[in-house]
Amino acid sequence: MKELRLEDVAVARGGAPIVRDVTLTASAGEVTVLLGPNGAGKTTLLEAVAGVLPLASGRLTGDGEDLTGLDRVARARRGIALVEQGRTVFTQLTVAENLRAVRRSATDRTVELFPELEKRMDVQAGLLSGGEQQMVVLARALAMDPSVLLIDEMSLGLAPVIVKRLLPAVRSLADEGCAVLLVEQFATLALEVADTAHVLAGGRLTHSGPAAPLRKAPDVLHAAYLGEAVSEPEARS
Numbered sequence: 706m707k708e709l710r711l712e713d714v715a716v717a718r719g720g721a722p723i724v725r726d727v728t729l730t731a732s733a734g735e736v737t738v739l740l741g742p743n744g745a746g747k748t749t750l751l752e753a754v755a756g757v758l759p760l761a762s763g764r765l766t767g768d769g770e771d772l773t774g775l776d777r778v779a780r781a782r783r784g785i786a787l788v789e790q791g792r793t794v795f796t797q798l799t800v801a802e803n804l805r806a807v808r809r810s811a812t813d814r815t816v817e818l819f820p821e822l823e824k825r826m827d828v829q830a831g832l833l834s835g836g837e838q839q840m841v842v843l844a845r846a847l848a849m850d851p852s853v854l855l856i857d858e859m860s861l862g863l864a865p866v867i868v869k870r871l872l873p874a875v876r877s878l879a880d881e882g883c884a885v886l887l888v889e890q891f892a893t894l895a896l897e898v899a900d901t902a903h904v905l906a907g908g909r910l911t912h913s914g915p916a917a918p919l920r921k922a923p924d925v926l927h928a929a930y931l932g933e934a935v936s937e938p939e940a941r942s
């Protein structure tokens with residue numbers, strides 16, 4: 706899949722509208738970051754894209770094909786993978802077993818991306834550091850060979866120095882052709898690897914545009930987090 710598109714998407718939880726009017730595209734070869742304050746609806750939106758939650762209205766398409774009516778399994782078959790919040794490794798299994806549970810050859814690819822895991826393959830995943838566990842989670846998602854990777858706050862509970870190690874790996878996945886849609890709380894770090902940025906506040910997009918200008922415009926980002934309608938940073942005087 707080269708292009709995943711959300712058109713006027715609304716999502717509800719327990720009958721309560723959480724996300725509305727979201728239109729955005731995630732393209733192959735790019736990192737699209739979704740920023741925004743806690744409770745804005747970012748997880749809700751990713752879950753709706755993955756098919757965990759239904760869309761209340763709007764459309765989801767992959768290269769023009771309507772995916773809206775497909776369930777999670779059918780979307781996964783189309784190449785959409787979700788890395789959920791929380792480091793969901795099998796703690797009792799070794800790193801290698803965690804990876805092989807998805808695909809036998811997954812360990813080779815993992816070592817390419819995260820050489821530090823090479824010596825940890827026979828260690829129980831539950832004994833790894835948080836950062837290493839997140840590497841295993843990412844590697845498992847990759848083993849499914851997704852064309853669209855949805856990543857929900859992989860940095861939760863991790864130190865910025867670890868996040869700095871993980872985000873370039875996410876960038877390299879996009880460079881290899883994956884369309885990455887990344888939800889991230891470390892906005893500054895995420896913008897460094899992103900091509901396009903969207904800010905979700907109060908369930909609506911308050912900013913959409915290229916990531917690069919936002920790196921130098923914390924005030925624009927701040928306003929978007931507060932839910933204010935904002936102009937493109939380049940357009941400001």
Ligand SMILES: Nc1ncnc2c1ncn2[C@@H]1O[C@H](COP(=O)(O)OP(=O)(O)OP(=O)(O)O)[C@@H](O)[C@H]1O
Pocket residue numbers: 718719723741742743744745746747748749750
């Ligand atoms: N299972 C649920 N049932 C009902 N409402 C929920 C449920 N989970 C989350 N919510 C509500 O939906 C809103 C959006 O939550 P969501 O987790 O999508 O936001 P988020 O932007 O990902 O925030 P965070 O960064 O805190 O994870 C919040 O107001 C939250 O209270």
